Amino acid sequence: MSTYFKEIANDLLDNTPEHFLTIIKRLNIIDKEEFFIFQTPTLEDNFYQSLIYLADDDIWTKEELADFVLVAQTIDNDYILANQTQTLIIPYSFYKRDSEYYELPIGEFFKEYENHQIQSTILPSK
Numbered sequence: 046m047s048t049y050f051k052e053i054a055n056d057l058l059d060n061t062p063e064h065f066l067t068i069i070k071r072l073n074i075i076d077k078e079e080f081f082i083f084q085t086p087t088l089e090d091n092f093y094q095s096l097i098y099l100a101d102d103d104i105w106t107k108e109e110l111a112d113f114v115l116v117a118q119t120i121d122n123d124y125i126l127a128n129q130t131q132t133l134i135i136p137y138s139f140y141k142r143d144s145e146y147y148e149l150p151i152g153e154f155f156k157e158y159e160n161h162q163i164q165s166t167i168l169p170s171k
Contacts, residue, residue, distance in 0.1 A: 050155035060150035062114040062127040081117045081125070089115050092124060096139065104139045116151055123167050127151035134167045143167070 053068055069083050082088065092115055093107055100106070113126035113133055122137035132154040134145040145167055147154055157163050161170060 050152070050159040054152035054156040057152045060129045060152065062116050062129075062151045065127070065151045066114070066116060080120055082120070083117045084115055088118055092118070099139055103141060105135060105141055105144070109141075119168065121169075125151075125154075127154070134165060136167050 053065070053072075056068060057064055066084055096105055096107055096110075110126060110133075112128050113131075114128065115124060116127050116132075117125045119125070124135040124137075126133045126135065127150065130148065130150060132147040132149050132151055134147075136143045145165055147163065149157065154163070158165075158168065
């Protein structure tokens with residue numbers, strides 16, 4: 046069983062997604078197992094441009110996500126956002142109703158995902 050994210054979660058000094066991303070950048074992690082692509086300026090710009098382009102009542106808005114930080118994108122074009130206490134998975138469709146909330150800070154979310162403890166209809170089981 047992999048412990049990659051467990052080690053990162055244990056190194057976190059706080060639960061903010063910004064701190065998680067600082068650790069990821071310090072370790073020079075761009076992608077994990079070619080599935081998760083971690084935040085880059087281009088990724089963030091593309092994400093918010095897509096929200097604007099797809100604007101609809103059923104689609105997330107930038108304002109609704111103001112408390113969240115974009116952490117990663119999957120190779121399937123799903124998105125992982127987080128705040129200090131929650132992780133939000135938004136599918137490539139951007140539909141609110143298909144999104145998943147987890148009451149876990151981002152480090153714990155990835156640790157549980159790595160240990161097959163996350164039940165998601167969006168992210169594949171490892």
